[in-house]
Amino acid sequence: MLDNQESGKKENVRVVSLAEARETGMPREILIALHETDGVGRVTIATIFLYGAMKGPGSLRHSGGYLAGDWRDMGLSARQALAAEKSVRPAAAERRESRYAAGRMDVVTYLDDEYPPLLREISDPPWVLYYRGRLELLKRPAIAIVGTRLATGYGRKVAEEIAEGCAGRMTVVSGLAKGIDAAAHRGAVSAACGTIAVLAGGVDRCYPPENFALYREIGARGLLLAESPPDTILHPGLFPLRNRIIAGLALGVVVVEAARRSGALITADLAIGYNRDVFVVPGQVTSPRSLGALEYFRKGAHPALDAGDIFQYYEYRLPELPGPKARNGAVSRARDAEEELGEDERLIYRLILERPSSVDELAASSGMTFGHLHSILLNLLMTRRIEQQPGSVYHVL
Amino acid sequence: MLDNQESGKKENVRVVSLAEARETGMPREILIALHETDGVGRVTIATIFLYGAMKGPGSLRHSGGYLAGDWRDMGLSARQALAAEKSVRPAAAERRESRYAAGRMDVVTYLDDEYPPLLREISDPPWVLYYRGRLELLKRPAIAIVGTRLATGYGRKVAEEIAEGCAGRMTVVSGLAKGIDAAAHRGAVSAACGTIAVLAGGVDRCYPPENFALYREIGARGLLLAESPPDTILHPGLFPLRNRIIAGLALGVVVVEAARRSGALITADLAIGYNRDVFVVPGQVTSPRSLGALEYFRKGAHPALDAGDIFQYYEYRLPELPGPKARNGAVSRARDAEEELGEDERLIYRLILERPSSVDELAASSGMTFGHLHSILLNLLMTRRIEQQPGSVYHVL
Incomplete structure (x- = not known):
C-alpha cells in the first residue's frame, strides 16, 4: 500500500465516484486486499476502478478469480500482479482478519455506507480506513483542530477550551501529536460529540508514546482512525498523507498555534485545497510560535475566538442547538464570572x-x-x- | 461651543455640503466666532447654514452687520442671538486672534481648502479646528491607531511597531491618551508621514500631563489638533466628540488592545458608522485586555499583523511605494534576524x-x-x- 513512487502521478488520475466504483462490482474484501498489497498504492487502485468503470457494470466482480493475468489486464506491472494474486487468496484474507481482531480494530472501505461522506469529496480519498472505537463519529459534522507540537501554555489552554466548546456540537478531529493536537483531543474526548484521532501508522500502535493515556481513552470513548494497515513502519512521508485525512474529514480546520513551516500548516493548506474553511485562533503577533498560524489571515482564514465563532459558519449543518456550554470556556467563563x-x-x-x-x-x-x-x-x-x-x-x- | 444639550438633536439636521456652505457667503471669521460663542453648538451652526442655503447665494454674507435680530431670524434663541452679536464684534475677534498667537496655534474651518477632506464626509463634521504643527499632514492618507489606556507591554510594543510601519506611507492619528495612543504616536512621530494627535481640550493644553514630552514633540514634528477652543474646561463628554474626529480623519481605525467597554471602542464604532475600515491586531483570546478588540472580528474587522496588511487595503490611495521599512517591525525584524x-x-x-x-x-x-x-x-x-x-x-x- 501507499507506494511513495506513485505520489507524483496523482494529478493524472480521475477519482471514481462512489456509484462508478460500486458499479464495477469489486467486493470490499478485494479492495482491502489490494490496499494491503506491497507495491500497490492509492493511484494503482484508482486506475483499476477506472478500468472497471470503462469496462462496464460488474466488470470487477470476481473476474476469473483475480489471478495475476487479470491484474495485468487491468494495468498492473508483473510484480504488482503477482503480489495482488497472493494477497486476494482466502488464506491471506484470513490472516488479515485475525490480525485485525488481535489489534482490536475493524475496517471501513470507500465502498461502504459507513465511509465518512466529506472524505469522499477530496481529490485523493483513502480506499481503506482502519479504526478502533465509535465508528458513528464519522457521520457527525466534524471540525479539525491542529497546531504546533512545540505549543506554549497559552496555545494548549486555548486548544483545549475551544475543542471542548466545539465538541458540544461537532466532532473534533486531530492527529494525536504532542502540543496542540493532544490538547484538542483532551478537551473534546469527554464532550457530547467526541473526538477522532487520525494516526499516521497503524491503529494499534500509539505514536507518539507520550500520548498513550490519551490514545487509550480515545480508543475507548472516541475513534482511532488510520489509512495505514497494522504493522506499517512509520516514516515521515506518512504524516502529510495522514494530514489530508484530517482535513478531508472536517468542514474546517482550526489552527491554534503554529510557527512558520510548522507541519500543522500542511493540514491548513490541504483544507484550502479541498475548499474547506480555515480558522485561526488569535495569538500575539510577536510570538514566532503564532506567526505561521496568524499569516493564514492573509489567505482568508476566519478569526475564531471561541467555538461559537465556528458554529456560526455551519449553523445549518449542525443538528443540536447550542447549549449554554457550547460557547468556548475562557471567554464565557470570564464573562459569567464578571457579570x-x-x-x-x-x-x-x-x-x-x-x-x-x-x-x-x-x-x-x-x-x-x-x-x-x-x-x-x-x-x-x-x-x-x-x-x-x-x-x-x-x-x- | 459644543453645547451638550444639542447632542441629541443631530439626527434631525442635514449636513450642508461644502458648496452649499460656501454659497451662503458666511465669512470664515464669523464661523469661528459662532463656534466660540457660549451656548451655540454644532447643531445650531448647521441650522444657520441650512437657513442660508435655503435663502439663496450670499444670504449669510455680512447680513445687516450680524446683529442679534439677524441671528434671531436665523433661528437662534434670544440668549444665543445676544451672545452671537457680542462674539462677532471686531474687538472679540481681535481678542481671539491674540489668544491663538499666545497659544501658538492657528485655525482651519470647514470652509477652508485646508480642511481634511475625509472629515468633511462624516455626518457631524467639526466646523472649526485648532491646530499647532504641520497642517499639511491633514492632506495625507491617514490611519487611526487606538486602544486601551491600561495597555500591556505587548500592546504598547505592537502599537509602536505597527505605527512606525504605517507612518512610512500613512499619517498615524490617535488621541494622545496613555497606553496604546501614546505608543502609536511614539512609533510614528519620527517616520515619513508623521502623526496627528487629536485632543479633547484646547491645543495649548497637554492632557494627560504624563505625555507632555510626546505632546511637545508632536507639536514640533507632527500636528496637534482640537475642536475645543483654547481654555475649554475638559469634561468627559468631550472625549467621544474627539473620538469622532480621530475616526473621521482616517481611512480606517486599528484597534490594538482594548477590554470590553473600553473607550477606544467608541472610535471603532464611529468608524463603522462612517463606513471606514476597522482593523484588529491579534492578541491572546484569554487576555481580558484584548477581548474587546478581538470581538470586532465578529463585526467584520480585518486582522492586521503588520502595516503591510493595512496598506494593501489602500494601495491605490497611497502615493509612495512601500520601502523595505514599510512592513512592520516585529514581524520583519524577526524574519530578517532568522534568515x-x-x-x-x-x-x-x-x-x-x-x-x-x-x-x-x-x-x-x-x-x-x-x-x-x-x-x-x-x-x-x-x-x-x-x-x-x-x-x-x-x-x-
Missing part, C-alpha cells in the same frame, strides 16, 4: 485574571487605596472568584 | 525571542545537549543576535 460584579470588583478581577498578583501590585495598577482594595478582595474571596495562594498572591478560581 | 540561521540556531533564537531564558531553560525546552546548546549560544552571541544579561539570562538584541 455580577461591581465596576471596581470587575477591574480587580480582571487584573488578577490577567496575572496572579499581590496586594501591592493590585494597589499600584488599580490606583485604589489599600482599604478599598482590601474590601474588594475580601468580597471576591468570599464569593469564591479568587483565592489567596502562598506568598499572598491572588489567583482567579 | 541566515541554521535550523537549531533558529529554534534557540525563537525560544529566546519569545521569552528571555537561561541555559537550563533553553536546554529543557529544546531538548539539546548542553554542549551543542553552548556552541549555538556562542554563535548567536558572536553574531550579535542575542546578549547575556545579569543572572545568565539571554535576551534577543
Whole structure:
C-alpha cells in the first residue's frame, strides 16, 4: 500500500465516484486486499476502478478469480500482479482478519455506507480506513483542530477550551501529536460529540508514546482512525498523507498555534485545497510560535475566538442547538464570572485574571487605596472568584 | 461651543455640503466666532447654514452687520442671538486672534481648502479646528491607531511597531491618551508621514500631563489638533466628540488592545458608522485586555499583523511605494534576524525571542545537549543576535 513512487502521478488520475466504483462490482474484501498489497498504492487502485468503470457494470466482480493475468489486464506491472494474486487468496484474507481482531480494530472501505461522506469529496480519498472505537463519529459534522507540537501554555489552554466548546456540537478531529493536537483531543474526548484521532501508522500502535493515556481513552470513548494497515513502519512521508485525512474529514480546520513551516500548516493548506474553511485562533503577533498560524489571515482564514465563532459558519449543518456550554470556556467563563460584579470588583478581577498578583501590585495598577482594595478582595474571596495562594498572591478560581 | 444639550438633536439636521456652505457667503471669521460663542453648538451652526442655503447665494454674507435680530431670524434663541452679536464684534475677534498667537496655534474651518477632506464626509463634521504643527499632514492618507489606556507591554510594543510601519506611507492619528495612543504616536512621530494627535481640550493644553514630552514633540514634528477652543474646561463628554474626529480623519481605525467597554471602542464604532475600515491586531483570546478588540472580528474587522496588511487595503490611495521599512517591525525584524540561521540556531533564537531564558531553560525546552546548546549560544552571541544579561539570562538584541 501507499507506494511513495506513485505520489507524483496523482494529478493524472480521475477519482471514481462512489456509484462508478460500486458499479464495477469489486467486493470490499478485494479492495482491502489490494490496499494491503506491497507495491500497490492509492493511484494503482484508482486506475483499476477506472478500468472497471470503462469496462462496464460488474466488470470487477470476481473476474476469473483475480489471478495475476487479470491484474495485468487491468494495468498492473508483473510484480504488482503477482503480489495482488497472493494477497486476494482466502488464506491471506484470513490472516488479515485475525490480525485485525488481535489489534482490536475493524475496517471501513470507500465502498461502504459507513465511509465518512466529506472524505469522499477530496481529490485523493483513502480506499481503506482502519479504526478502533465509535465508528458513528464519522457521520457527525466534524471540525479539525491542529497546531504546533512545540505549543506554549497559552496555545494548549486555548486548544483545549475551544475543542471542548466545539465538541458540544461537532466532532473534533486531530492527529494525536504532542502540543496542540493532544490538547484538542483532551478537551473534546469527554464532550457530547467526541473526538477522532487520525494516526499516521497503524491503529494499534500509539505514536507518539507520550500520548498513550490519551490514545487509550480515545480508543475507548472516541475513534482511532488510520489509512495505514497494522504493522506499517512509520516514516515521515506518512504524516502529510495522514494530514489530508484530517482535513478531508472536517468542514474546517482550526489552527491554534503554529510557527512558520510548522507541519500543522500542511493540514491548513490541504483544507484550502479541498475548499474547506480555515480558522485561526488569535495569538500575539510577536510570538514566532503564532506567526505561521496568524499569516493564514492573509489567505482568508476566519478569526475564531471561541467555538461559537465556528458554529456560526455551519449553523445549518449542525443538528443540536447550542447549549449554554457550547460557547468556548475562557471567554464565557470570564464573562459569567464578571457579570455580577461591581465596576471596581470587575477591574480587580480582571487584573488578577490577567496575572496572579499581590496586594501591592493590585494597589499600584488599580490606583485604589489599600482599604478599598482590601474590601474588594475580601468580597471576591468570599464569593469564591479568587483565592489567596502562598506568598499572598491572588489567583482567579 | 459644543453645547451638550444639542447632542441629541443631530439626527434631525442635514449636513450642508461644502458648496452649499460656501454659497451662503458666511465669512470664515464669523464661523469661528459662532463656534466660540457660549451656548451655540454644532447643531445650531448647521441650522444657520441650512437657513442660508435655503435663502439663496450670499444670504449669510455680512447680513445687516450680524446683529442679534439677524441671528434671531436665523433661528437662534434670544440668549444665543445676544451672545452671537457680542462674539462677532471686531474687538472679540481681535481678542481671539491674540489668544491663538499666545497659544501658538492657528485655525482651519470647514470652509477652508485646508480642511481634511475625509472629515468633511462624516455626518457631524467639526466646523472649526485648532491646530499647532504641520497642517499639511491633514492632506495625507491617514490611519487611526487606538486602544486601551491600561495597555500591556505587548500592546504598547505592537502599537509602536505597527505605527512606525504605517507612518512610512500613512499619517498615524490617535488621541494622545496613555497606553496604546501614546505608543502609536511614539512609533510614528519620527517616520515619513508623521502623526496627528487629536485632543479633547484646547491645543495649548497637554492632557494627560504624563505625555507632555510626546505632546511637545508632536507639536514640533507632527500636528496637534482640537475642536475645543483654547481654555475649554475638559469634561468627559468631550472625549467621544474627539473620538469622532480621530475616526473621521482616517481611512480606517486599528484597534490594538482594548477590554470590553473600553473607550477606544467608541472610535471603532464611529468608524463603522462612517463606513471606514476597522482593523484588529491579534492578541491572546484569554487576555481580558484584548477581548474587546478581538470581538470586532465578529463585526467584520480585518486582522492586521503588520502595516503591510493595512496598506494593501489602500494601495491605490497611497502615493509612495512601500520601502523595505514599510512592513512592520516585529514581524520583519524577526524574519530578517532568522534568515541566515541554521535550523537549531533558529529554534534557540525563537525560544529566546519569545521569552528571555537561561541555559537550563533553553536546554529543557529544546531538548539539546548542553554542549551543542553552548556552541549555538556562542554563535548567536558572536553574531550579535542575542546578549547575556545579569543572572545568565539571554535576551534577543
